[in-house]
Amino acid sequence: MAEREAPGGEREPCRASGAAPGRGVSHVAPVPGAGPGAAPSVPVVVQGPELSREEKLQLRKEKKQQKKKKRNEKGTAAEPPEPGTAADPAQPRVTPHPASPPASANAPNDGEKPPGGKSKAELRAERRAKQEAERAQKQAKKAELGQGAAPAKPRLTPTEAPSVVKRLPEHVQVDDPAAQRKLAKKLERQQVPLRQDYGTKVNLFSHLHQYSRKKPLTQQMSIPSTVIHPAVVRLGLQYSQGIINGSNARCIALLEVFKQLIRDYSTPPNEELSRDLVAKLKPHISFLNQCRPLSVSMGNAIKFLKKEISCLPDTLREEEAKEKLQGTIDNYLREKIVLAAEAISKSAFEKINDNDVILVYGCSSLVNRTLCDAHTQTDRTFRVIVVDSRPRLEGRETLRRLVRHGIHCTYVMINAISYVLPEVSKVLLGAHALLANGSVMSRVGTSQIALVSKAYNVPVLVCCETYKFCERVQTDSFVSNELDDPDDLIVQRKGQAQLGGWAENKSLRLLNLVYDVTPPDLVDLVITDLGMIPCTSVPVVLRVKNVDQQ
Amino acid sequence: MEFQAVVMAAGGGSRMTDLTSSIPKPLLPVGNRPLLWYPLNLLERAGFEEVIVITRKEIQKMLSLDTKMKLDFVYISDNVDMGTADSLRHIHQKIKTDVLVLSCDLITDVDLYKVVDLFRTHDATLSMLMKKAPEPTEVAPGQKGKKKPVEQRDFIGVDDTGKRLLFMANEADLDEELVIKRSILQKHPRMHIRTGLMDAHLYCLKKYVVDFLVENRTITSLRSELIPHLVRKQFSSPTSLLQGLDNKEEGRKKKEQASLDIYSFIKEDNSLLKPAPDNSCWNDHRGDMNETLHEGEKGRCVLKIKKGRRCRGVNTLALYIEANRQVPKLLLNLGQEEPLVHGTAQITDRGMVGSDSIIGSSTQIGEKTSIKHSIIGSACTINNKIKITNCIIMNSVTVEEGCCLQGSVICNNAVIEKGADIKDCLIGSDQRLETKGK
Numbered sequence: 001m002a003e004r005e006a007p008g009g010e011r012e013p014c015r016a017s018g019a020a021p022g023r024g025v026s027h028v029a030p031v032p033g034a035g036p037g038a039a040p041s042v043p044v045v046v047q048g049p050e051l052s053r054e055e056k057l058q059l060r061k062e063k064k065q066q067k068k069k070k071r072n073e074k075g076t077a078a079e080p081p082e083p084g085t086a087a088d089p090a091q092p093r094v095t096p097h098p099a100s101p102p103a104s105a106n107a108p109n110d111g112e113k114p115p116g117g118k119s120k121a122e123l124r125a126e127r128r129a130k131q132e133a134e135r136a137q138k139q140a141k142k143a144e145l146g147q148g149a150a151p152a153k154p155r156l157t158p159t160e161a162p163s164v165v166k167r168l169p170e171h172v173q174v175d176d177p178a179a180q181r182k183l184a185k186k187l188e189r190q191q192v193p194l195r196q197d198y199g200t201k202v203n204l205f206s207h208l209h210q211y212s213r214k215k216p217l218t219q220q221m222s223i224p225s226t227v228i229h230p231a232v233v234r235l236g237l238q239y240s241q242g243i244i245n246g247s248n249a250r251c252i253a254l255l256e257v258f259k260q261l262i263r264d265y266s267t268p269p270n271e272e273l274s275r276d277l278v279a280k281l282k283p284h285i286s287f288l289n290q291c292r293p294l295s296v297s298m299g300n301a302i303k304f305l306k307k308e309i310s311c312l313p314d315t316l317r318e319e320e321a322k323e324k325l326q327g328t329i330d331n332y333l334r335e336k337i338v339l340a341a342e343a344i345s346k347s348a349f350e351k352i353n354d355n356d357v358i359l360v361y362g363c364s365s366l367v368n369r370t371l372c373d374a375h376t377q378t379d380r381t382f383r384v385i386v387v388d389s390r391p392r393l394e395g396r397e398t399l400r401r402l403v404r405h406g407i408h409c410t411y412v413m414i415n416a417i418s419y420v421l422p423e424v425s426k427v428l429l430g431a432h433a434l435l436a437n438g439s440v441m442s443r444v445g446t447s448q449i450a451l452v453s454k455a456y457n458v459p460v461l462v463c464c465e466t467y468k469f470c471e472r473v474q475t476d477s478f479v480s481n482e483l484d485d486p487d488d489l490i491v492q493r494k495g496q497a498q499l500g501g502w503a504e505n506k507s508l509r510l511l512n513l514v515y516d517v518t519p520p521d522l523v524d525l526v527i528t529d530l531g532m533i534p535c536t537s538v539p540v541v542l543r544v545k546n547v548d549q550q
Numbered sequence: 551m552e553f554q555a556v557v558m559a560a561g562g563g564s565r566m567t568d569l570t571s572s573i574p575k576p577l578l579p580v581g582n583r584p585l586l587w588y589p590l591n592l593l594e595r596a597g598f599e600e601v602i603v604i605t606r607k608e609i610q611k612m613l614s615l616d617t618k619m620k621l622d623f624v625y626i627s628d629n630v631d632m633g634t635a636d637s638l639r640h641i642h643q644k645i646k647t648d649v650l651v652l653s654c655d656l657i658t659d660v661d662l663y664k665v666v667d668l669f670r671t672h673d674a675t676l677s678m679l680m681k682k683a684p685e686p687t688e689v690a691p692g693q694k695g696k697k698k699p700v701e702q703r704d705f706i707g708v709d710d711t712g713k714r715l716l717f718m719a720n721e722a723d724l725d726e727e728l729v730i731k732r733s734i735l736q737k738h739p740r741m742h743i744r745t746g747l748m749d750a751h752l753y754c755l756k757k758y759v760v761d762f763l764v765e766n767r768t769i770t771s772l773r774s775e776l777i778p779h780l781v782r783k784q785f786s787s788p789t790s791l792l793q794g795l796d797n798k799e800e801g802r803k804k805k806e807q808a809s810l811d812i813y814s815f816i817k818e819d820n821s822l823l824k825p826a827p828d829n830s831c832w833n834d835h836r837g838d839m840n841e842t843l844h845e846g847e848k849g850r851c852v853l854k855i856k857k858g859r860r861c862r863g864v865n866t867l868a869l870y871i872e873a874n875r876q877v878p879k880l881l882l883n884l885g886q887e888e889p890l891v892h893g894t895a896q897i898t899d900r901g902m903v904g905s906d907s908i909i910g911s912s913t914q915i916g917e918k919t920s921i922k923h924s925i926i927g928s929a930c931t932i933n934n935k936i937k938i939t940n941c942i943i944m945n946s947v948t949v950e951e952g953c954c955l956q957g958s959v960i961c962n963n964a965v966i967e968k969g970a971d972i973k974d975c976l977i978g979s980d981q982r983l984e985t986k987g988k
Contacts, residue, residue, distance in 0.1 A: 218663045218670075222597020223553060223650075230552035234670040241671050 064119060171293050172480050175207045187290070190283035191227045193220035195290045199486050199503060202511045209293065210483040216240055217291055231260045232284045236291035245394075247432050247468060248337060248365045251297040254288070255329050258305060262325050266318070273321050274312045281306070293482050296433035296441070296470045304332060336467040340529035341369055344463050348428070348527045349374035351461065356382040356425045359458075361414075362443045363394035364430020366463045371428075372405045383408040385420050389445045391488040391512065414445050421456040431464040436542060437473045438520030438535035440464070444513045447477070450522035459524045462535075466528050469542055477516040486510035553666070553754070554647055555598050557589050558634050559605040559654035560626055572961060572979040574609050576654045578870070579944055581877030582910045582927055584613065588657040593650075594619050596662040602644060604637045633770035635763055642764050649760060651772065653751035657873050659880060660750075665854045668713060669754040676780050676851040677754040678715070680706065680747045703745045708853065709738045715851040716741055718781045720774070733785045749773060781851050871959065874925050874942050878906045910945065927962075944979075 173179040174197070187194050198212035216237060218225075225233045235257045238244045244253050258281070265280060267273045285302060288294065294302070308328050312321050348370040352358065360367050371384060384402055386409055388395025395411065402409050412420055427449060433441040440446070440462050450460050474480060489510050490499045502508050520535035530541060559576040576586040586603075593601055600620045607625045624641050626632050632640065638651070650666070660679060669677035705728060707717030716734050728743075735741070751773065759780070769775045903909065903921045910928030915921070919936040926932065927945035937954045944961050950968040958972050961979040966972065 216663075216667060218667055219661070221663075223662055223666050224598060225552055230670075233552070234673070237667055237671045243671060 067119065169480075171209060171289070172207050174209055187286055190286050192283050192286045192290060193217055200509050201483065202509045204478055205481065205483055205511065205513075208481060208483050211240070211485065212487065213241060213485045214487075217287070228284060228287050229257075229261055229264065231257050232287060236288050239288065239292040246363065246365055247295045247297040248341075248465075250295055251301050251467075252333065252337060254298050255301055255305075255333055259326050259329050262322050262329075265322070272314065273316075273318055274310050274314070277309050278306055281309075296472075297468050300467050300470070301332065305329065336465060336529075340465040340467070341366055343529040344465065344527050345370040345373045347532060348461070348463055349378060351426070351527075352378075352380060352382055353425075354380045354382070356380070357385060357423055358382055359385045359387060359417075359420070359424045359427045359449070359453075360398060361387045361395070361427075361429055361446060361449050362389070362392075363398045364463070366465070367428050367430045368398055368401050370463060371402060371407060375405055375407050383410070385410045385412060385424060387412055387414050387417055387420075387445075387449065389414040392443075394443070414448065417449060417452050418456075421452060421458055424453075424456075424458050427453045427458055427460045429460065429462050431462050431468065432515060433468050433470045433472075434462075434464050434526065434535075434538050435474050435517070436469075436471050436539050437475070438523075438538050439474055440518040440520075440523055440526075440535070441470075441474065441515050442518065444477075444516045447516045447518040447522070450518045454522050460522060461525050461527060462523050463527045466530055466541060466545065469538060469545070471542060474517050475519070477513070481516075482514040484512040484514050486512050488512055552647060553598075553650050554645055555593050555601045555650045555652065556638070556641070556645075557586070557593075557601055557603045557652045557654055558637060558751075559586050559603055559609065560632065560637060573944075574606065574612075576605060576609055577612055579925075579927055580657065580870070580873050581881060581908050581925055585657075586613065586654050587617075589652045589654055590617055590619065590621075592656070592658065592660075592662065593652070602641060604641065634772040635769045635776055638760055638772070639763050639767075642760050645757065645760050648757050649755050651751075651753045651755060656750055656752060657877070657880065658750065660752075660854075665752065666754060668854055672713075674754075674851060675756050675759060676715075676777065678777065678851075678853050679750040679752040680853055681750050683746050683748040704747065704749070705743055705745055706747050706853075707734075707741045707743045710740045710742075712742075713853070714738070715781055715853045716784070717743070718778050720778075731785055737785075753777070784851055871942065875923065875940075877925070878908060916951075 168179075170179045170183045184194055195209075195211055195217050196215070197210050198215065199210060201208070201210050217240065218233065218237065221228070221233070224230075228236075235244070235253055238253070239250065244250055261281070261284065262277070265277060267276055281302075285294075288298075305325075308325060312324070316324065344366060352374050358371070360371070374380065374382070384407055386395045386399050386402070388399075388411065390413075399409055399411050410420070429440070429442060429446055429449070431440045431442045431446075435441060440450075442462075453460050472480065486502070486509075489512055490497050490502070499510065502510055523535045526533050526535055526538070528541070533541070577584045579585075580588070590601060590603075594617055598619060600622065602622045602624060604624045604626060610623050610625070622644075624637075624644075626637060626640060634651075634653075638645075638649075648669075658681075665677055665679050668674065703721045705717070705719045705721065705724075706715070707730070708714065709716055716738060717730060719728065730741075753772065759776070763769060763776070769779070903915070904923060906923055907921050908925045909915070909921070910926060910930065912928055913926055913930040913932065915926075915932045916934035916936070918934050919932055919938070921932075921938045922940070924938050924941040924943065926938070926941075926943045927947065929946045930943060931948045932938070932943075933949060933951045935952050936949055937956075938949075939955070940957045941955045942959045943949070943955075946963045947960050947966070948964075949955070949960075949966045950970075952969045953966050954971045955966070956972065957974045958977065959975075960966070960972075960977045963980045964977050966977075
């Protein structure tokens with residue numbers, strides 16, 4: 001008996017027996033009248049360790065009545081919960097309500113925890129009423145939206161409950177002809193050419209685009225490009241040819257080009273800058289999207305920019321407005337990317353100890369910077385194992401940069417990680433985006449490294465700036481990904497191209513994925529510019545960010 | 551505005567004086583269209599709307615082209631012998647953006663976007679088009695026999711990917727050895743040197759190159775002086791660059807004393823784009839440990855090599871004839887809708903006209919005349935019983951009965967009298983060949 005009451009008894013053993021709390025079981029025994037049956041014989045100890053059931057019920061009833069009186073004095077605001085309250089004690093177990101099992105489990109503690117406001121039952125009732133109201137709202141909305149909502153799967157975002165039905169982006173609906181037709185119409189209106197898909201796709205990924213590097217978008221455009229600003233054309237070409245790679249680099253280049261666009265922009269008469277500029281940016285963004293699907297960092301930057309533009313006060317002249325915009329872009333660049341990188345690098349290299357062996361994968365600008373800073377600014381000795389994978393072979397670039405700094409490096413391919421992991425002390429990874437459920441979206445192969453590291457009990461640290469946090473939720477790497485040029489997988493050896501004739505073979509499909517999603521339980525720590533947080537705190541950061549921006 | 555197109559049509563055609571003595575080179579008919587039409591057509595198909603044409607006054611008068619583009623003719627007088635670079639300097643006021651320079655004798659169906667894409671992607675100073683030099687297969691008429699020994703070869707060094715131009719030298723400039731800078735080899739350890747490439751005279755140049763030309767008056771020709779200079783400058787370190795910027799306020803004289811370095815003309819707004827390549831993981835060379843866009847490398851030269859046969863410059867007589875032969879197929883590719891045989895031509899006997907012959911307008915062709923692989927201009931009169939094979943006959947030519955023409959070029963207004971038998975000849979304009987001549 002004593003053991004069962006231990007949670008309740010935690011509070012009082014010191015009073016009863018004078019011993020330290022926390023060792024309830026052993027100290028309850030000496031108290032006379034410990035058993036439940038003996039409760040009536042110890043009326044003095046009303047708040048004793050073993051409140052009998054009857055006493056607890058009594059206490060509860062008294063408190064409820066006190067609250068009722070209080071509320072009746074306060075007003076009629078308490079009316080709605082009342083009927084719920086009456087029904088509640090009768091039906092806590094009859095209606096299998098999701099709130100009730102935890103509530104009934106908390107029943108023994110009800111008496112001890114005087115809730116500040118309403119009682120649990122009343123809260124339950126309120127919750128139920130709210131949920132029913134929202135459900136009704138959603139049904140009404142769905143009936144209105146009709147077709148528009150049909151292909152939509154409402155995303156499980158942790159944002160507010162009256163969910164706006166979010167549409168799937170069209171870049172993951174390539175096999176839906178209706179969506180593609182809408183896209184084609186939109187592009188035609190904006191005078192941006194539509195890029196054709198190339199080659200047969202693997203069935204699982206037939207909902208994604210697959211482009212060929214040899215067929216750039218400029219094929220279909222006139223050479224002195226008039227519709228799209230030349231700087232944007234150049235940027236799009238550099239994206240599609242893979243010259244600017246990596247989410248930070250892409251975002252920085254994008255913002256620089258936007259600055260140039262804004263510089264060269266002039267408001268037409270009878271138009272407002274805040275509205276017209278956003279409209280002018282849209283074709284350019286579509287063009288860049290056709291060249292290469294936008295990354296999450298770029299998407300966030302674009303959202304930020306659009307918001308800034310539409311929030312410009314009308315009183316500003318055009319020159320001032322343009323300058324202000326350029327200033328905000330510079331600020332964004334500086335704060336969210338440059339300073340964030342510094343902050344992350346500082347906190348990350350605190351984690352690097354002497355004689356550490358650090359494993360890195362691919363080429364992440366942030367991780368490279370951390371390691372170089374750690375090498376120059378501290379005098380800890382560590383060595384790095386660079387893991388690389390085909391077809392991009394980005395690890396060679398990492399290797400070059402680290403060796404140039406004087407860091408001792410080893411280079412292996414990804415199939416060798418289980419051989420090197422026993423000597424690795426930690427794994428440092430970069431991320432393309434952090435999703436709202438804590439998953440990490442990064443270069444394909446990252447989840448494999450995280451998985452094997454977990455098997456070897458090696459801590460996995462992910463470095464990511466907060467501007468790359470995304471409100472999407474993904475549990476797999478299939479739904480939203482990017483397919484690269486399948487011809488990259490063709491290997492030229494001694495004049496022979498293996499897989500060179502893959503297109504003629506009808507049953508052969510090549511798959512060149514770019515990203516994959518690492519589940520949050522494989523990641524131990526995420527190092528951001530807000531500090532070091534566990535993976536599951538990402539939605540909190542997002543929520544705080546949203547509040548900040550509004 | 552991204553590009554301005556400039557067509558150089560003032561050249562004299564110094565290598566085919568026989569033809570060009572009567573007709574200026576841009577007006578030479580190839581497939582019954584003036585030579586100038588082909589580069590203009592190329593530009594039009596690419597989407598250009600305005601072109602600057604540098605030419606001589608009399609050419610413009612004789613020109614009648616139907617293009618939708620706005621042609622801006624700039625005249626240079628005959629007396630002054632201007633090289634191509636001089637012409638650019640002449641019009642530098644009009645040039646406000648990067649410029650695409652074409653020569654008038656380029657007949658090609660290359661996809662222009664490929665050359666321009668290289669220019670854009672790598673932010674290059676110069677992008678040029680080269681083609682595999684065709685084997686000189688046939689002897690041109692009018693030239694006796696022996697092939698000239700190939701002594702005008704160009705040595706072109708390209709990197710592994712085939713896109714970056716590392717080295718260019720003409721054989722005539724070299725004594726016995728080929729000298730390659732060490733810095734080139736350090737960055738690009740694998741360099742392919744090719745001798746079989748010919749320049750197609752299509753260049754994309756950045757604006758600051760034109761500014762540099764304006765200041766530097768010693769350069770007269772694009773092809774032979776400017777381009778090699780740019781290629782050489784790629785790998786030399788601009789030691790004067792930083793100094794030049796500092797000393798700008800001090801002395802302009804200092805700048806002039808130093809050899810006018812092209813780097814001083816490169817505007818510094820390129821520095822904005824510097825952080826992005828630092829963060830991206832692409833590198834353009836494998837050779838050494840340097841950063842991608844090495845500080846010393848401000849001017850990049852890239853090139854596009856056109857494989858296949860559909861690209862030629864018409865410089866010499868042999869090339870001219872070859873071009874004419876290729877033109878029917880080319881015109882098909884260019885999507886020209888006109889039939890090869892012009893509507894107004896009066897041909898009595900259709901069956902005798904070969905399928906790849908082009909016959910101009912208002913030409914009369916008599917009976918029993920067989921025409922194969924030939925191009926006949928407009929307003930010609932070809933009488934009966936004539937055999938024409940592999941010929942190029944220009945406008946207003948009269949060929950009387952019973953002639954047999956093979957492998958010849960007959961210029962404007964010539965008259966070939968009865969019974970002449972002509973093989974591999976070049977007949978100038980207004981000539982008159984007597985009866986039964988050989």
